Amino acid sequence: MDFSLTEDRRMLSDSLNRFLADKYGFDHRKNVAYDAPFHDTALWSEMCELGVLYALAPEDAGGFGGAGFDITTVFEALGKGLCPAPVLGSLLASSLMTSAGADQSSLLDGSVRYAVAIGELDAPYGLDDLETTFDGGKLSGRKSVVYGGNDAEVFLVAAKSGDTLGVYEVKASDAQVTGYGLIDGGGAAELFLDGAPGTELIADARDALEHALDLGRLALCAEAVGLMDATNEILLDYLRTRKQFGVPIGKFQALQHRAVDLVTEIEQARSITILAASRIGEDDQARIVAMAKNLIGRAARLVSEEAIQMHGGIAMTWEASVSHYAKRLVMIDAQLGDEDYQLEKVMAGYAA
Structure with missing residues (x-):
């Protein structure tokens, strides 16, 4: 079986590896990864212009990839370059917006930064014990270690509505966001929701x-x-x-x-x-x-x-x-x- 990259993926890999080597070298990474906003926002825009985020979404959602091997192509290059940019949060958000059939053009071109808030203090990984709730258009609860949440403009929040687990869109300006740096570089946030207004993205989102x-x-x-x-x-x-x-x-x-x-x-x-x-x-x-x-x-x-x-x-x-x-x-x-x-x-x- 041939596991070599397709021509498009090879070109993306080469471009991203070259970009990271030239502009996101180790010394630069040390200077930006441990101080707010914990990545280089100017280089984020340049990275998006390379099509990195478009590679994470399928064609019917406005991207040009979205398959497993498109994801591995992008993230293997990010690993080699030790890049702290919040691409993981964008991937999670793109996947949820694809499932919802929502317009994600502003996410893919990098003009709006998204983060996905799922984990909680007593439910760091799974979905069964989440306590955040959505009722009457308002969200209440706390989300922990939201990757890329420190400078996100929009959050996609997993919350219970009755017996159903849904996903709701919340503007950062409508919630309390406490950002911080991670020990290995990059940023995250605690998201506090005290009656924050939310818009339903997916009603039954498990x-x-x-x-x-x-x-x-x-x-x-x-x-x-x-x-x-x-x-x-x-x-x-x-x-x-x-x-x-x-x-x-x-x-x-x-x-x-x-x-x-x-x-x-x-x-x-x-x-x-x-x-x-x-x-x-x-x-x-x-x-x-x-x-x-x-x-x-x-x-x-x-x-x-x-x-x-x-x-x-x-x-x-x-x-x-x-x-x-x-x-x-x-x-x-x-x-x-x-x-x-x-x-x-x-x-x-x-x-x-």
């Missing part, structure tokens, strides 16, 4: 929300593959150049074996991400995506820990790029359901 979350998990898997590739390149370069006892430390067989083990882990992560991308839209989508996210969580942690250990103390410093890649790799596991949560989903699927 399936649409589950699909959007699956797409988000696939995106994180692809981002992790890009991150692991870049981390491995940094590590190999260090092993070739760092000398001890008069020879490069990469000559030591023990480190060679550990480096080879990492390549195996990365290729397994890449393979299951490809499998998950191929299953988007299929009956077993949720199970395969959960399997991928579970494996990615374990592999990403191993790659980050091994890269730091083989670098030694320098890898713990702010100036070393490997430390920033390692933080992002570890934190990806916590987003949209960690490895334990994904394992429970897989087990429940088999039991059913």
